[in-house]
Amino acid sequence: MKRRMTKQERRENRAGLLFVAPQVLGYLAFVAFPLLFSIYLCFAEWDLINMPQFVGLANIQALFRDRIFWKSILNTLIYIAIVVPSTLICSLTLAILTNRKLPFMKFYRGALFLPMVTSTVAIAMVWSFIYQPNGGILNTILGKFGVANPPGWLVDTRWARFAVSLVGIWLKVGYYYIIFDAGLKNIPEELYEAAEIDGASAWVKIKNITIPMLSSVMFFVCVMLFIDVFNMFNEVYIMTQGGPDYSTYTLSMYIYFYAFNQFDMGRAAAASWVLFALVGLVTLIQFKVKKRLVYE
Numbered sequence: 001m002k003r004r005m006t007k008q009e010r011r012e013n014r015a016g017l018l019f020v021a022p023q024v025l026g027y028l029a030f031v032a033f034p035l036l037f038s039i040y041l042c043f044a045e046w047d048l049i050n051m052p053q054f055v056g057l058a059n060i061q062a063l064f065r066d067r068i069f070w071k072s073i074l075n076t077l078i079y080i081a082i083v084v085p086s087t088l089i090c091s092l093t094l095a096i097l098t099n100r101k102l103p104f105m106k107f108y109r110g111a112l113f114l115p116m117v118t119s120t121v122a123i124a125m126v127w128s129f130i131y132q133p134n135g136g137i138l139n140t141i142l143g144k145f146g147v148a149n150p151p152g153w154l155v156d157t158r159w160a161r162f163a164v165s166l167v168g169i170w171l172k173v174g175y176y177y178i179i180f181d182a183g184l185k186n187i188p189e190e191l192y193e194a195a196e197i198d199g200a201s202a203w204v205k206i207k208n209i210t211i212p213m214l215s216s217v218m219f220f221v222c223v224m225l226f227i228d229v230f231n232m233f234n235e236v237y238i239m240t241q242g243g244p245d246y247s248t249y250t251l252s253m254y255i256y257f258y259a260f261n262q263f264d265m266g267r268a269a270a271a272s273w274v275l276f277a278l279v280g281l282v283t284l285i286q287f288k289v290k291k292r293l294v295y296e
Helices: 007-041 058-065 067-097 105-117 120-130 137-144 160-184 189-197 202-213 215-230 234-239 251-260 265-288
Strands: none
Touching: 007 265, 058 265, 067 160, 067 215, 067 251, 067 265, 105 160, 120 137, 120 160, 120 234, 160 215, 160 234, 189 202, 202 215, 215 265, 234 251, 251 265
8 A cells, every 4th residue: 555645745745846847947948849849840931920830841842952051061061171170180289289397388378278268259350350351461461471462361262261260270279278188187197207218209109198098088079079160150150141152151150041031930940950960960970980989
């Protein structure tokens, strides 16, 4: 026979439910409902004013027929190919170079981390001035070195993607540098001392000790970088707004354009789920190959 709860136990249960209720309600209101509603919007037409109208697969068909959509995916993948390895190599190299007792080391670390605590809007505006084709700092310096026709950077389809990628790398290096720096401090010093006794050079120590011991950190950085670059938006929007000729247009910008410019929430929701699927697929592949690449 089931024992009846005492008055004190019922009071404690109610108190526990009251403590949990805000968390559950917050999750349902701000996570579960928007997620489920976005799935419905993939098959509906909604302009934020009128009631959503079910349209079946029309949004998905329009999405896949849109040349700009495929262009935005291609640009996003190119950004990943440029920014992810470049940021990984630069942040790891800086962490190795500064992992020693040098004067003003705290200043160097603070300067490297500064872009992460500075407004992305302000940084993008500054870089826009640097990239100005006429009178910009970068082209002025190139002119001093005898470059007669310096690039148009943000107004040239051949250079705009590279220019924005460079800003993305500069923004991200400081954060991942801190992660690598913390990882380096967890490597036992005895390993380096033993390698020195055996006459190992600096490069041999990096290849056979530093990189294997940092493999789990590098895996984490790779996963975070892929997700970060897939969502690349702020610097692109402020510096080029996707131009010229959609050469810097990302999938995040495509979603923003249809959601808050065209007010086509159905198309934006469908594109959002494509972005989610791409991020999930890449992350799944990374975890599948983790055992082969990560030293444990």
